[in-house]
Amino acid sequence: MARKSGSSGIKTAKQLHETATVLFAKNGYAAVSMRQIAREVGVQAGALYLYTADKQSLLFDLLDEHMKDLLDAWEGRTTPHEITPIDQLERFVRFHIRFHLPRADEVFISYMELRNLTPENFEVIQNARRTYEAILHDILSAGQTDGTFKVSDTKVATYAIIAMLTGMNTWYRDEGRLSLDMIEEIYLDLVLSAAGATP
Amino acid sequence: MARKSGSSGIKTAKQLHETATVLFAKNGYAAVSMRQIAREVGVQAGALYLYTADKQSLLFDLLDEHMKDLLDAWEGRTTPHEITPIDQLERFVRFHIRFHLPRADEVFISYMELRNLTPENFEVIQNARRTYEAILHDILSAGQTDGTFKVSDTKVATYAIIAMLTGMNTWYRDEGRLSLDMIEEIYLDLVLSAAGATP
DNA sequence: GTCTATACGTCGATAGAC
DNA sequence: GTCTATCGACGTATAGAC
Numbered sequence: 001m002a003r004k005s006g007s008s009g010i011k012t013a014k015q016l017h018e019t020a021t022v023l024f025a026k027n028g029y030a031a032v033s034m035r036q037i038a039r040e041v042g043v044q045a046g047a048l049y050l051y052t053a054d055k056q057s058l059l060f061d062l063l064d065e066h067m068k069d070l071l072d073a074w075e076g077r078t079t080p081h082e083i084t085p086i087d088q089l090e091r092f093v094r095f096h097i098r099f100h101l102p103r104a105d106e107v108f109i110s111y112m113e114l115r116n117l118t119p120e121n122f123e124v125i126q127n128a129r130r131t132y133e134a135i136l137h138d139i140l141s142a143g144q145t146d147g148t149f150k151v152s153d154t155k156v157a158t159y160a161i162i163a164m165l166t167g168m169n170t171w172y173r174d175e176g177r178l179s180l181d182m183i184e185e186i187y188l189d190l191v192l193s194a195a196g197a198t199p
Numbered sequence: 200m201a202r203k204s205g206s207s208g209i210k211t212a213k214q215l216h217e218t219a220t221v222l223f224a225k226n227g228y229a230a231v232s233m234r235q236i237a238r239e240v241g242v243q244a245g246a247l248y249l250y251t252a253d254k255q256s257l258l259f260d261l262l263d264e265h266m267k268d269l270l271d272a273w274e275g276r277t278t279p280h281e282i283t284p285i286d287q288l289e290r291f292v293r294f295h296i297r298f299h300l301p302r303a304d305e306v307f308i309s310y311m312e313l314r315n316l317t318p319e320n321f322e323v324i325q326n327a328r329r330t331y332e333a334i335l336h337d338i339l340s341a342g343q344t345d346g347t348f349k350v351s352d353t354k355v356a357t358y359a360i361i362a363m364l365t366g367m368n369t370w371y372r373d374e375g376r377l378s379l380d381m382i383e384e385i386y387l388d389l390v391l392s393a394a395g396a397t398p
Numbered sequence: 399g400t401c402t403a404t405a406c407g408t409c410g411a412t413a414g415a416c
Numbered sequence: 417g418t419c420t421a422t423c424g425a426c427g428t429a430t431a432g433a434c
Contacts, residue, residue, distance in 0.1 A: 009399065012399085012400095026314065027229075027314065028227060028228075028229050028314060028315065029227075029229075030226075030227050030228075030229035030230035031229035031315065033426080033427060033428080034427080034428065034429080035426085035427080035428090043399090043400065043401090044400065044401060044402080045428085045429085046400080046401075046402085046403095046429080046430075046431090047399070047400050047401075049428095049429070049430080050399065050400080054428080054429075055428070055429095112311055115225070115226065115227060116227065116230070151385075151388070151389070152384065152385040152388045152389075153377070153385045156377070156382070156385045156386070156389075157385075157389060159366060159367070159369075159370050160363045160366065160367075160386070160389050161363075162366075163362050163363050163365070163366025163367075163369070164359045164360075164362050164363040164366070164393075166362070167358060167359065167361075167362025167363070167366070168358070168359075168362075170358075170362070171358050178352070178355070183355070185351065186350075186351040186352045186355045186356075187355070187359070189350070189351045190350070190351075190355075190356060190359050190393050191393075193392050193393050193394075193395050194363075194389050194390075194392050194393040195392075196392050207417090208417065211417080211418095232408075232409065232410080233409080233410060233411080234408080234409080234410090242417085242418065242419090243418065243419055243420075244410085244411085245411080245412075245413090245418075245419075245420085245421095246417070246418050246419075248410095248411070248412080249417065249418085253410075253411075254410070254411095399434105400433105400434090401432100401433080401434075402431105402432095402433080402434105403430105403431085403432095403433100404429105404430085404431085405428105405429090405430080405431100406427100406428095406429095407426105407427080407428090408425105408426085408427070408428105409424100409425080409426070409427080410423105410424100410425090410426105411422105411423090411424100412421105412422085412423085413420100413421085413422085413423100414419100414420090414421090415418105415419080415420080415421100416417105416418090416419075416420105
């Protein structure tokens with residue numbers, strides 16, 4: 001068969017990441033073969049190695065991109081100068097939901113495929129995750145100090161709140177009974193209550 | 200090489216499940232080979248097929264056992280006759296933590312390897328999970344009705360609380376700074392607050 | 399940039415000896 | 417109940433033609 005005409009490297013590179021994200025999320029990193037990805041992208045397996053050193057780098061790049069996007073998105077937000085802990089927490093919750101919900105596959109992979117990273121790659125992703133957690137922890141600590149929040153342990157509360165919010169991705173469906181706006185308000189109430197917020 | 204002496208079928212069957220649990224949790228179902236399991240158990244790969252029809256059945260059996268144990272443990276508890284929603288919720292939280300924390304591998308597999316089940320097997324596990332969620336949902340609904348709880352949506356609150364509690368498994372370490380008893384109290388506070396409990 | 403062809407290892411599962 | 421040996425398929429990754 002003749003070689004596929006009209007292919008462009010940039011397009012293939014992008015399709016590789018998109019396809020790998022979907023397939024890894026659906027079937028798992030270990031269960032997806034390079035051949036399968038290539039077939040879906042529309043090239044031969046060998047051609048994939050023009051865009052990634054190996055399968056491991058492919059996984060790492062997906063997770064690394066996701067965490068960078070997340071932290072960049074948070075940093076890039078416009079933030080008022082003086083803002084109360086309670087408002088900070090509200091902004092965090094809304095941001096988290098709005099960022100994570102439309103990225104179901106990426107979020108899924110970022111949690112499920114950590115164990116398939118090499119130790120060095122795992123360390124990088126884990127650090128990014130800790131950076132994100134620190135954002136919430138700082139907010140809770142500030143509120144705890146000035147008396148607006150009341151939790152037994154800010155560290156555990158941080159984990160609990162993030163788990164609560166991220167868990168949303170496991171049940172949310174676009175055609176579900178609740179709109180995104182409603183879900184946002186429901187979770188906001190849950191988080192503020194859990195933090196013992198007294199406005 | 201002579202065949203291994205002193206082996207007993209019952210012992211091997213048990214070791215198969217234990218070994219598979221550990222390996223699947225550590226490396227993932229798809230990444231673990233039957234040969235690897237056999238090596239760890241101390242038999243040849245072929246011998247495993249005396250105890251399981253195939254790899255898929257092995258995974259399903261592990262998850263099915265876990266869910267059955269969970270529901271049986273809940274059913275088997277002694278429960279006072281009349282009990283307030285707030286006490287029910289407290290009992291649920293303590294039960295969940297005590298049951299899940301010592302079963303890190305089983306819990307991990309039960310969440311991570313759902314996608315590697317055949318559709319029929321997935322359905323069975325999913326039903327068991329829904330049964331468990333219904334326990335919490337009933338408690339929240341009762342409290343919502345009689346005014347002891349105050350959540351915007353009992354369904355979402357159910358998911359959120361279970362996610363919050365189960366998320367504990369991702370960070371808990373035996374040698375950590377918090378004892379099991381302390382963690383139990385911290386999460387109890389978080390859950391009661393999230394539910395808007397007014398004692 | 400993409401192709402074909404292939405090296406070389408490992409997979410799940412089975413057959414038959416003991 | 418466990419072993420050895422093996423089948424046929426599929427895995428990642430590379431070499432070299434075009």
